[in-house]
Amino acid sequence: MFRPLSIFIGARYTRAKRRNHFISFISMTSMIGLSLGVLAMIVVLSVMNGFQREMSSRILGMVPHASILGVKPLDDWQSVATAVQKNPAVLAAAPLTEMEGMLSYKGSMQPIQISGIDPAQEGKVSIVAEHIVQGSLADLVPGEFGVVIGEITARRFRLSVGDKLTLIVPEVSSEPGGITPRMQRLTVVGVFKVGAELDGSMGMIHVADAAQMQRWEPNQVQGVRLKLADLYAAPQVSAAIAGSLGDAYRADDWTHTQGSLFSAMKMEKTMIGLLLMMIIAVAAFNIIATLIMVVNDKGADIAILRTIGATPGQIMGTFMVQGSLIGIVGTLIGGVFGVLAALNVTELVGWVERISGQHIFTSDVYFISSLPSELQWGDVALICSAGLVMSFMATIYPAWRAAQVEPAMALRYE
Incomplete structure (x- = not known):
């Protein structure tokens, strides 16, 4: 050879x-x-x-892949969800209302991101139901002001199902101070653990309770949360959907909140x-x-x-x-x-x-x-x-x- x-x-x-x-x-x-x-x-x-x-x-299974938010509260989120699901990149949609505030319990406080959700629809867009370690997501009942908190928050405050704590959210007013705190008593109905920092910074209440705290009508929501087939296409997909719906809507996605991580x-x-x-x-x-x-x-x-x-x-x-x-x-x-x-x-x-x-x-x-x-x-x-x-x-x-x-x-x- x-x-x-x-x-x-x-x-x-x-x-x-x-x-x-x-x-x-x-x-x-x-x-x-x-x-x-x-x-x-x-x-x-x-x-x-x-x-x-x-x-x-874990993190992107909890936070919205993308959101279509109304400039004003949405009266009929179902029609928006039907419209956005015509896009082949969207796998599912669910109502969403987000608030930022402080949790208070026996003199201790911590900041928290509160998400108003519909327990019947949340499983389509989130993994939270798979990671409940105490209570149940179904225990979020309109009018009872229940809350599902993360395991780190529960451990920090030594909370368990049935305990009560206070949620403090800011409210813009015409008073000389400009912003006044609004308080709402909440009852812990569930604890989730996904093994990420969200266990100490996120909580969930019923979307109807969130509307009441925002002084909206019971059926009004902030927007629609989307689950996408391709996470990394979220900015383009959400912007395209919001543009097709008109000027009354704006887009948000996970890169704004978790992109730096x-x-x-x-x-x-x-x-x-x-x-x-x-x-x-x-x-x-x-x-x-x-x-x-x-x-x-x-x-x-x-x-x-x-x-x-x-x-x-x-x-x-x-x-x-x-x-x-x-x-x-x-x-x-x-x-x-x-x-x-x-x-x-x-x-x-x-x-x-x-x-x-x-x-x-x-x-x-x-x-x-x-x-x-x-x-x-x-x-x-x-x-x-x-x-x-x-x-x-x-x-x-x-x-x-x-x-x-x-x-x-x-x-x-x-």
Whole structure:
């Protein structure tokens, strides 16, 4: 079988035992370093993808993907919901009224975002019903001023179902002060826990009670909450729907309230990826050192090859093949073990917790009590490609030096 001279000799140099064992050690170190760098990047980015997926499903499952709000309170939200659901990007719609205020209980206070909802419709657009740990969403009955609060709020105030607390909301008035507080006594009818910061900043009451607190008619709401097929298209979809409905409506979406969090998560993933890429770069520099020492060790062999007719290009190709093989093997080993580790890291951490008897991610401290992982093949391809490119680039200078070896000078003392 025909093989180019550079590939034949380069492959043999890679397999052959060397007189200088230190060169073999450096070569093995380069391969191991490259494998560890690729493995670490795949695992870390997969874990970050897992955390982002968990936070997205929990936070964006609670807050509206998008909202169509009326400039004035809506009298017939059903007709608006019917109109917006004609858009193929909209999966479901439900009424919504939002208020900001303060919760007060036995002298303690905290800010809260109150959402007026229809318990019968909320399950279509929210995951809250799946995360109720006390009470029930169905216990929100018009006129009884019940409230469903988050687990952090309940723990902070030491509340349980049946306890009463006070909601204070600001009201704009014509009095000299301009704003006067309005108070409403609420009864806790449920507690939810989604494992995110919303557990301490969000509460829900019946949409009819919210209308009464706003001094509206019982059937009036602020707007319609939408559940979308594509979260990241929310700004465009909501703006298009509001524009088609007319000037009496405006659009809002999750990027206004939660966009900074997910932008920070994306930037964090990028920066950690760049830092981990330095591990691969260090391994690539080891390949440079390895090949330079090999060139010095094989000076006589290079001179003999040149003497019998090998061109500088063939000599250069020989050492580029040798260095590239180190990079290919290291990258493949790191890629395979990285994929296996990323697919099983959750089970591995659980096994460590069972063996040690210690919880690494306790639910009392962390929102997410396990180590999630989501392997994305695009990340694997990008990481392996970066490793291969760096390895190849690292071979160019040592191979060029090998091609510049003069036969007469190399064989002078042989």
